[in-house]
Amino acid sequence: MRYYQLREGSAPRLVAKTEGSLYDLTAATDQLRTFEDLLRAAAIAKESIDAIADRLRGDATVLSSDVLDETAPSAPVSSGEVWAAGVTYRISEEARKAESGMPEMYLDVYESDRPEVFFKATPSRTVGPDESIGIRGDSEWDVPEPELGVVLFEGEIVGYTVGNDVSSRSIEGENPLYLPQAKVYDKCCSIGPCVRSAESIDDPHDLEMWMTISRDGEVLYDESTRTNEMERSVEELVDCHVAHDAVPDVSVLLTGTSLVPDEEFTLQEGDEVSIGLEEIGTLSNTVVEV
Ligand code: DO4
Numbered sequence: 001m002r003y004y005q006l007r008e009g010s011a012p013r014l015v016a017k018t019e020g021s022l023y024d025l026t027a028a029t030d031q032l033r034t035f036e037d038l039l040r041a042a043a044i045a046k047e048s049i050d051a052i053a054d055r056l057r058g059d060a061t062v063l064s065s066d067v068l069d070e071t072a073p074s075a076p077v078s079s080g081e082v083w084a085a086g087v088t089y090r091i092s093e094e095a096r097k098a099e100s101g102m103p104e105m106y107l108d109v110y111e112s113d114r115p116e117v118f119f120k121a122t123p124s125r126t127v128g129p130d131e132s133i134g135i136r137g138d139s140e141w142d143v144p145e146p147e148l149g150v151v152l153f154e155g156e157i158v159g160y161t162v163g164n165d166v167s168s169r170s171i172e173g174e175n176p177l178y179l180p181q182a183k184v185y186d187k188c189c190s191i192g193p194c195v196r197s198a199e200s201i202d203d204p205h206d207l208e209m210w211m212t213i214s215r216d217g218e219v220l221y222d223e224s225t226r227t228n229e230m231e232r233s234v235e236e237l238v239d240c241h242v243a244h245d246a247v248p249d250v251s252v253l254l255t256g257t258s259l260v261p262d263e264e265f266t267l268q269e270g271d272e273v274s275i276g277l278e279e280i281g282t283l284s285n286t287v288v289e290v
């Protein structure tokens with residue numbers, strides 16, 4: 001099942017999508033307005049989120065699938081924190097080495113037991129589908145990073161989403177200690193359009209992922225890859241993320257990029273970035289300078 005949060009004034013509505021239909025779960029019970037509400041209900045009932053949603057579908061309003069086009073959903077997770085793993089694909093390791101004055105450290109992290117896991121964003125810095133993603137005014141070289149996002153509740157994997165770890169390559173390339181500034185700033189992260197429940201996804205390690213970047217109607221970048229190119233498993237990254245840290249009840253862990261535009265490319269204000277993940281959906285955003 002896929003879960004979307006539809007914007008409705010200040011209170012969102014939670015919508016579940018099966019292969020054929022769209023169900024307004026908030027119409028079945030006003031107590032379910034966010035994906036987090038569903039996670040808490042499932043935890044109390046000791047059931048899976050899909051089992052709860054299945055039960056509520058009988059009382060839910062069936063919506064036309066056009067609703068998702070007409071009312072762009074918000075970020076499907078609106079609390080907690082976003083963290084990210086890095087250098088989990090060979091292409092990312094090669095790109096960091098090329099941009100950095102200290103290349104050897106990226107090979108080390110790609111090959112070592114301990115993965116790179118860093119803080120990425122709070123909800124206030126995270127945008128959803130069709131909202132603007134940011135590039136920093138003090139950065140010269142910026143890229144989107146399409147990533148599989150793992151959604152966790154109390155440290156357990158409950159679903160998957162699409163993420164964009166928008167990054168400054170010039171700031172990180174200048175000195176790796178500037179990583180927090182290259183990665184964390186206004187509108188630095190996008191997630192959505194939905195969360196696909198973990199129980200309904202075939203294999204997160206074998207999903208097609210693609211990205212297009214358009215400028216003034218012209219497609220500048222259009223490439224695809226598969227998550228099976230990842231050097232590490234989702235479970236390994238999650239274990240490292242939650243180890244020795246009281247992470248918030250809800251968190252999203254991005255799992256690293258495997259699509260890197262050519263070195264000549266940098267994002268510009270107005271660019272449109274779309275990232276798709278098989279079995280989950282497509283996340284589209286327009287770039288704005290912050
Ligand atoms: O330190 C580098 C960050 C790398 C990253 O974000 C990625 O590989 O996706």
Ligand code: MG
Pocket residue numbers: 084085086145147165256257
């Ligand atoms: Mg990344």
